[in-house]
Amino acid sequence: MSQLDTSFAIKVKNLSFAWGKDRSILQSCSLNIPQGEFWMLLGTNGSGKSTLLKLLAGLIQPQSGEVEISQPLGFVFQNPDHQLVMPSVGADVAFGLVDEKLPLPQIRQRVKEALEAVNLAHLVRRPIYALSGGQKQRVAIAGAIARRCEVLLLDEPTALLDPDSQLDLVAQVRALVKSRGLTALWVTHRLDELDYCDGAILLQKGEVVEQGNPQLLRQRFTKLEA
Numbered sequence: 001m002s003q004l005d006t007s008f009a010i011k012v013k014n015l016s017f018a019w020g021k022d023r024s025i026l027q028s029c030s031l032n033i034p035q036g037e038f039w040m041l042l043g044t045n046g047s048g049k050s051t052l053l054k055l056l057a058g059l060i061q062p063q064s065g066e067v068e069i070s071q072p073l074g075f076v077f078q079n080p081d082h083q084l085v086m087p088s089v090g091a092d093v094a095f096g097l098v099d100e101k102l103p104l105p106q107i108r109q110r111v112k113e114a115l116e117a118v119n120l121a122h123l124v125r126r127p128i129y130a131l132s133g134g135q136k137q138r139v140a141i142a143g144a145i146a147r148r149c150e151v152l153l154l155d156e157p158t159a160l161l162d163p164d165s166q167l168d169l170v171a172q173v174r175a176l177v178k179s180r181g182l183t184a185l186w187v188t189h190r191l192d193e194l195d196y197c198d199g200a201i202l203l204q205k206g207e208v209v210e211q212g213n214p215q216l217l218r219q220r221f222t223k224l225e226a
């Protein structure tokens with residue numbers, strides 16, 4: 001994995017991955033995501049979306065192919081309870097900064113700024129257990145913002161949310177991408193979320209079958225599901 005100097009924040013070339021010898025999951029996937037854009041990754045259950053995201057994040061290694069992705073990157077899980085580890089909102093966001101060994105006032109400043117970005121500054125002392133699902137996802141995103149992530153990878157972050165919180169979250173991530181010049185790749189099943197993205201990728205049985213215009217992709221996905 002290396003830093004990019006082109007206008008793409010994520011570049012993937014001929015990426016293949018298998019769990020064991022005969023368990024091929026991704027076959028020669030190639031995709032390019034421009035810096036500063038909000039893209040979505042669609043595909044039916046088991047098509048390889050989470051596997052692709054883990055490869056992008058460097059959590060697993062491909063058998064072949066190349067990944068170039070801007071750093072630092074942040075990963076947001078489907079279930080925020082698998083991600084938030086500290087007892088309170090402020091402590092959780094600060095926890096992600098431990099490796100940076102910053103002076104305390106700078107940590108406070110970063111936490112404040114990141115929570116303001118997701119409209120949660122007023123909940124800095126709130127225990128994690130007393131948050132809604134959507135608020136928890138926003139704390140996870142604030143963690144990535146505090147670390148000054150260039151890229152956000154989000155694996156079905158709205159899967160556990162009710163429809164109102166779902167659309168709030170997708171709108172908020174789009175606004176963050178645009179206001180902070182981030183790049184985001186968002187995995188989803190939900191076609192109504194496509195209205196918020198700049199581009200989309202369709203994965204089918206481990207292959208990229210379409211990428212680009214979200215509305216064209218919506219038509220193709222609808223046919224796939226029918």
Ligand SMILES: Nc1ncnc2c1ncn2[C@@H]1O[C@H](COP(=O)(O)OP(=O)(O)OP(=O)(O)O)[C@@H](O)[C@H]1O
Pocket residue numbers: 019023025043044045046047048049050051052
């Ligand atoms: N740790 C693992 N070991 C073996 N096989 C796995 C492992 N994780 C996932 N798989 C298999 O890889 C395939 C792709 O899984 P993946 O989780 O990437 O799909 P997905 O598109 O994210 O699906 P979903 O929409 O259900 O989240 C599936 O067949 C799954 O059973």
Ligand SMILES: [Mg+2]
Pocket residue numbers: 049050051155
């Ligand atoms: Mg998945």
